[in-house]
Amino acid sequence: MQTVSTLDPLRSAVAQLRERGPVALVPTMGALHAGHLTLVRKARERVGQQGAVVVSIFVNPLQFGANEDLDAYPKVLERDSELLLAEGVDLLWAPVVEAMYPQGFATSIAVSGVSNGLCGASRPGHFDGVATVVCKLFNQVRPDMALFGEKDWQQLAVIRRMATDLDLAFPAAGQIFGVPTVREADGLAMSSRNAYLDAEQRARAVALPLAMKDAIAAIESGKPIAPTLAGLEAELLAGGFHQIDYAQLCDAASLAPLDTPIPGPMRLLVAARIGPARLIDNMAVTP
Numbered sequence: 001m002q003t004v005s006t007l008d009p010l011r012s013a014v015a016q017l018r019e020r021g022p023v024a025l026v027p028t029m030g031a032l033h034a035g036h037l038t039l040v041r042k043a044r045e046r047v048g049q050q051g052a053v054v055v056s057i058f059v060n061p062l063q064f065g066a067n068e069d070l071d072a073y074p075k076v077l078e079r080d081s082e083l084l085l086a087e088g089v090d091l092l093w094a095p096v097v098e099a100m101y102p103q104g105f106a107t108s109i110a111v112s113g114v115s116n117g118l119c120g121a122s123r124p125g126h127f128d129g130v131a132t133v134v135c136k137l138f139n140q141v142r143p144d145m146a147l148f149g150e151k152d153w154q155q156l157a158v159i160r161r162m163a164t165d166l167d168l169a170f171p172a173a174g175q176i177f178g179v180p181t182v183r184e185a186d187g188l189a190m191s192s193r194n195a196y197l198d199a200e201q202r203a204r205a206v207a208l209p210l211a212m213k214d215a216i217a218a219i220e221s222g223k224p225i226a227p228t229l230a231g232l233e234a235e236l237l238a239g240g241f242h243q244i245d246y247a248q249l250c251d252a253a254s255l256a257p258l259d260t261p262i263p264g265p266m267r268l269l270v271a272a273r274i275g276p277a278r279l280i281d282n283m284a285v286t287p
């Protein structure tokens with residue numbers, strides 16, 4: 001596995017890999033866990049042994065708000081690098097901040113609509129930062145395909161929208177693949193931010209997927225949505241979460257909020273804070 005941290009060596013390395021076969025990109029912020037490694041394995045399945053898997057690790061300052069955890073975000077490049085090597089990753093793109101945002105950098109990509117509610121409302125500017133850096137990563141690597149986790153469902157929708165709207169070809173919007181959320185044995189979605197939790201908070205955090213499953217069962221059995229979501233919030237607050245940023249039933253594709261069920265795919269999305277961590281999760285709701 002080759003590791004590069006500036007643009008010229010990245011371009012040469014990718015050009016060489018491209019001669020062999022298709023290139024898949026897995027963008028991450030590092031502090032890798034089994035969820036990330038699943039994306040890497042899915043990427044390998046898609047490109048085959050002749051193709052190349054490129055992973056980026058970049059803790060993107062643009063997507064963190066002023067009072068968020070940019071400085072605290074775990075940075076463990078050496079350990080991440082060993083994990084990726086063991087997975088047979090071909091190239092690790094770990095840019096320094098100056099390579100990504102050189103002096104004078106002044107451009108931002110804003111995707112409206114799908115970015116506006118949910119995490120876009122509780123983290124103003126977050127998806128502008130995500131769309132901007134992902135567009136840059138796509139232009140830097142020019143992959144044939146890219147893989148993202150469904151844990152960040154809204155992020156995936158924003159990135160697909162951006163690729164469609166900007167007529168991106170590498171990758172085309174149809175080559176942006178979502179990978180189902182990988183969970184701990186008790187059902188908590190894996191997340192680098194789970195590491196912020198102490199043992200008691202971690203034990204309590206399982207209330208999030210459990211309460212979501214209860215709410216989904218209620219909605220699917222025809223219970224009204226508003227009181228069900230209020231009950232979900234109350235259950236989380238009683239279970240050790242101290243703030244619910246949102247708990248919303250949405251159209252799975254447009255992310256429009258729903259107060260009555262629709263015949264098509266729906267999604268329950270929740271963001272809630274426990275101890276120092278803001279956790280997100282989402283699950284399918286079947287009409």
Ligand SMILES: Nc1ncnc2c1ncn2[C@@H]1O[C@H](COP(=O)(O)OP(=O)(O)OP(=O)(O)O)[C@@H](O)[C@H]1O
Binds near residue numbers: 039181
């Ligand atoms: N549990 C998971 N299952 C599947 N994909 C995941 C999971 N966690 C993260 N990913 C995906 O990995 C990619 C990189 O995510 P990132 O590095 O931000 O990790 P993270 O664990 O989501 O971190 P954070 O705690 O910051 O949310 C994203 O596409 C994200 O959706």
Ligand SMILES: CC(C)(CO)[C@@H](O)C(=O)[O-]
Binds near residue numbers: 027029058133
């Ligand atoms: C897509 C991403 C790598 C952009 O910084 C980040 O938001 C993440 O890790 O989900």
Ligand code: BAL
Binds near residue numbers: 063152155
């Ligand atoms: N996994 C999403 C990146 C973020 O929370 O900033």
